[in-house]
Amino acid sequence: MSLIAGNEIYIGLMSGTSLDGVDVAIVDFAEFPPRLIHSATTPYAASMKQQLEALCQSSSTTLDELYSLDARLGEVYAESVNTALSMASVDRSKIVALGCHGQTIRHSPDSTSPFSAQIGDPNRLAVLTGITTVADFRRKDIALGGQAAPLAPAFHQFLFHSKDENRILVNIGGIANITWLPANSECPVIGFDTGPGNTLCDYWNRKHRNSSFDEDGAWGRGGTVIDDLLTRMISGEAYFCQAPPKSTGTEYFNAEWLSSYLQDEYDARDVQATLIELTASTIATAISVLAEPANCFVCGGGAHNQYLLERLDASLPDCPVSTTAVLGLDPDYVEAAAFAWLARERISLRSGNIPQVTRAQRAAILGGVYRAD
Numbered sequence: 001m002s003l004i005a006g007n008e009i010y011i012g013l014m015s016g017t018s019l020d021g022v023d024v025a026i027v028d029f030a031e032f033p034p035r036l037i038h039s040a041t042t043p044y045a046a047s048m049k050q051q052l053e054a055l056c057q058s059s060s061t062t063l064d065e066l067y068s069l070d071a072r073l074g075e076v077y078a079e080s081v082n083t084a085l086s087m088a089s090v091d092r093s094k095i096v097a098l099g100c101h102g103q104t105i106r107h108s109p110d111s112t113s114p115f116s117a118q119i120g121d122p123n124r125l126a127v128l129t130g131i132t133t134v135a136d137f138r139r140k141d142i143a144l145g146g147q148a149a150p151l152a153p154a155f156h157q158f159l160f161h162s163k164d165e166n167r168i169l170v171n172i173g174g175i176a177n178i179t180w181l182p183a184n185s186e187c188p189v190i191g192f193d194t195g196p197g198n199t200l201c202d203y204w205n206r207k208h209r210n211s212s213f214d215e216d217g218a219w220g221r222g223g224t225v226i227d228d229l230l231t232r233m234i235s236g237e238a239y240f241c242q243a244p245p246k247s248t249g250t251e252y253f254n255a256e257w258l259s260s261y262l263q264d265e266y267d268a269r270d271v272q273a274t275l276i277e278l279t280a281s282t283i284a285t286a287i288s289v290l291a292e293p294a295n296c297f298v299c300g301g302g303a304h305n306q307y308l309l310e311r312l313d314a315s316l317p318d319c320p321v322s323t324t325a326v327l328g329l330d331p332d333y334v335e336a337a338a339f340a341w342l343a344r345e346r347i348s349l350r351s352g353n354i355p356q357v358t359r360a361q362r363a364a365i366l367g368g369v370y371r372a373d
């Protein structure tokens with residue numbers, strides 16, 4: 001751990017349910033707002049992505065497969081950090097700690113013995129980077145009866161709260177989550193997963209086209225929303241009308257979930273338009289329930305899907321939609337910056353969860369510390 005007085009540089013590592021790769025953010029918290037010194041995304045190698053996909057969706061993984069992937073992923077994370085440090089010309093001795101979310105392979109907060117499982121060995125990260133590593137952010141919240149998700153709302157509150165306007169942060173990764181930040185700070189922050197973000201659109205795009213996602217939503221834009229399919233998906237899925245706190249994952253919203261609604265022969269492009277509409281309309285409905293005008297700021301890879309943003313904007317007449325870029329933070333690195341901040345909260349012995357968001361019994365210091373020495 002860096003002992004330089006006043007040093008406040010942390011690294012955040014995020015790899016979400018889209019399985020697209022590892023986001024690294026080097027963030028200096030010495031001033032407010034914090035400064036993003038460097039950011040980079042390292043896409044997963046095809047074989048890593050394939051093995052992670054298999055692990056996330058299958059129930060027949062062996063322990064050997066699980067733990068060797070955990071080890072390899074720790075090395076991949078360390079490589080991303082070491083590359084980022086050299087690209088940014090930042091000396092590792094200046095880094096107080098790094099916060100690593102890990103790769104979620106199961107999220108099951110409502111089962112009889114609830115759990116949320118992330119892999120990516122933090123011991124390797126600490127050893128191979130020489131930087132104190134904070135990981136395992138979610139299980140304390142689960143132990144306190146919480147959902148362990150979403151965790152970003154506390155960071156959203158720290159960075160984006162404004163006393164002049166209500167704000168809503170919308171993170172569109174594989175799964176989408178929102179954070180309601182009322183201008184009146186006496187009112188509670190609300191945050192929850194709304195359902196699928198990009199995950200179903202990515203899956204459908206991969207199945208029908210030779211690419212990993214629908215660039216700008218251009219393919220979906222050319223389709224026609226299938227009203228009957230959209231209505232059946234929305235009314236047939238209890239999660240969408242369940243009251244928060246709630247969280248979900250790609251072990252639930254996946255190819256199997258989609259195929260249970262695709263009884264008829266549909267045009268593939270029309271299905272894509274419908275899936276984009278599903279994401280936009282479930283986010284919009286979740287926001288409408290809050291029933292107050294607000295400015296809406298999108299982050300996550302979904303911020304690049306122009307068609308999705310247009311549909312969201314059209315569905316939210318009282319909430320103008322833009323991205324966190326207008327608030328000064330690149331939408332691609334909000335989540336990684338959140339884990340840099342959560343590492344800082346852990347090292348400073350401050351709590352990282354918001355109990356009314358996760359339903360944990362109390363606020364708690366989150367994460368385990370893996371020292372480099």
Ligand SMILES: Nc1ncnc2c1ncn2[C@@H]1O[C@H](COP(=O)(O)OP(=O)(O)O)[C@@H](O)[C@H]1O
Binds near residue numbers: 019212214216301
């Ligand atoms: N140019 C783009 N056009 C449309 N969608 C995009 C674009 N860039 C990224 N995305 C979407 O964002 C996803 C990655 O978002 P990300 O925030 O990293 O999600 P996660 O946190 O689940 O990894 C991609 O899988 C893709 O669906």
Ligand SMILES: [Mg+2]
Binds near residue numbers: 020173
């Ligand atoms: Mg990602």
